[in-house]
Amino acid sequence: MFACYTLYKLCLEIDTMKFLSRNDRFLIIIIIFIIIALYLIRFCSSKTDGTVEIYVNNELYTTCNINNDNVIDIYIDDVLVNIVKVKNGYASMEYASCPDRLCVKQAKICYSNEAICCLPNKVLITVKNEDNSEYDAITQ
Amino acid sequence: MKTTQNMMQSHNKKIAYAGILISVGLIMGYLEFLIPLPVGIPGVKLGLSNIITLFSLYNFDPLFTFVVLILRVLLSGLLFGNLFGTLYGLSGAFISFIVMYLVKRGNIFSIVGVSIMGGIFHNIAQLIVACILISQIKLSIYLPVLLLSGLICGLAVGIISQIIINRFHNEKGLL
Numbered sequence: 001m002f003a004c005y006t007l008y009k010l011c012l013e014i015d016t017m018k019f020l021s022r023n024d025r026f027l028i029i030i031i032i033f034i035i036i037a038l039y040l041i042r043f044c045s046s047k048t049d050g051t052v053e054i055y056v057n058n059e060l061y062t063t064c065n066i067n068n069d070n071v072i073d074i075y076i077d078d079v080l081v082n083i084v085k086v087k088n089g090y091a092s093m094e095y096a097s098c099p100d101r102l103c104v105k106q107a108k109i110c111y112s113n114e115a116i117c118c119l120p121n122k123v124l125i126t127v128k129n130e131d132n133s134e135y136d137a138i139t140q
Numbered sequence: 141m142k143t144t145q146n147m148m149q150s151h152n153k154k155i156a157y158a159g160i161l162i163s164v165g166l167i168m169g170y171l172e173f174l175i176p177l178p179v180g181i182p183g184v185k186l187g188l189s190n191i192i193t194l195f196s197l198y199n200f201d202p203l204f205t206f207v208v209l210i211l212r213v214l215l216s217g218l219l220f221g222n223l224f225g226t227l228y229g230l231s232g233a234f235i236s237f238i239v240m241y242l243v244k245r246g247n248i249f250s251i252v253g254v255s256i257m258g259g260i261f262h263n264i265a266q267l268i269v270a271c272i273l274i275s276q277i278k279l280s281i282y283l284p285v286l287l288l289s290g291l292i293c294g295l296a297v298g299i300i301s302q303i304i305i306n307r308f309h310n311e312k313g314l315l
Contacts, residue, residue: 017306
């Protein structure tokens with residue numbers, strides 16, 4: 001009973017508050033525009049006939065074509081840390097030794113400039129378009 | 141526009157409030173841990189602990205807010221996280237605090253606007269730190285999702301903190 005009363009008073013109080021001032025609405029609209037623009041840019045990079053590149057610790061580990069079904073094991077110092085599966089034109093992370101396994105849950109990638117990364121193991125999978133590949137390998 | 145009240149609190153009051161705010165912040169961190177959002181991207185979470193930051197930003201001086209923020213992030217990292225998580229959280233909190241303080245001083249937005257900016261820049265800062273660690277800019281493909289989640293969570297957190305802060309400012313005797 002008392003809970004209903006306090007909830008009622010809270011609703012009355014919320015009704016009298018002005019929540020979003022004019023500048024706030026402006027900001028929200030601008031941000032939504034930026035988000036839509038970024039999504040359009042992302043889907044404009046084409047589904048490619050490109051190569052999947054795997055970087056470990058900023059060094060190119062291996063590459064393969066995205067259309068060849070393949071399973072790649074990634075070792076750091078002879079310890080298996082990640083498994084990458086390439087199938088049906090998609091690349092995904094199959095197994096990871098990191099504690100939170102966020103990289104395994106990430107969506108499959110097929111567009112150029114998309115990436116899946118495992119931050120604790122410093123592993124990065126990207127897809128590169130064949131037209132604008134300027135480098136053969138990037139090492140540091 | 142309400143001017144900042146009660147900047148010159150007594151020292152003991154500040155100590156007591158620091159303890160309360162940090163512990164409530166830790167509980168918020170635990171709540172976020174219990175409710176994982178089903179998005180597979182690192183860094184998407186309800187920014188419930190931003191309620192604490194906004195509260196101290198609007199009721200205390202900025203140095204106090206900064207110290208409370210840093211202590212909360214470090215303690216929460218020690219309790220619930222690994223080293224990487226703490227690093228990302230620290231950088232995100234740092235940048236988001238600077239942005240929120242500047243926006244609040246500029247007096248352009250209301251509390252909800254400040255919270256949205258804080259949430260968005262927290263996510264952007266985490267993305268930048270991840271890009272630096274991996275030395276690739278290809279990670280910026282996550283930017284739209286991070287912006288969207290920062291916007292929505294910032295909105296929710298802003299509304300909640302506005303209710304709380306207005307209640308504290310309107311009733312006499314609290315604070």
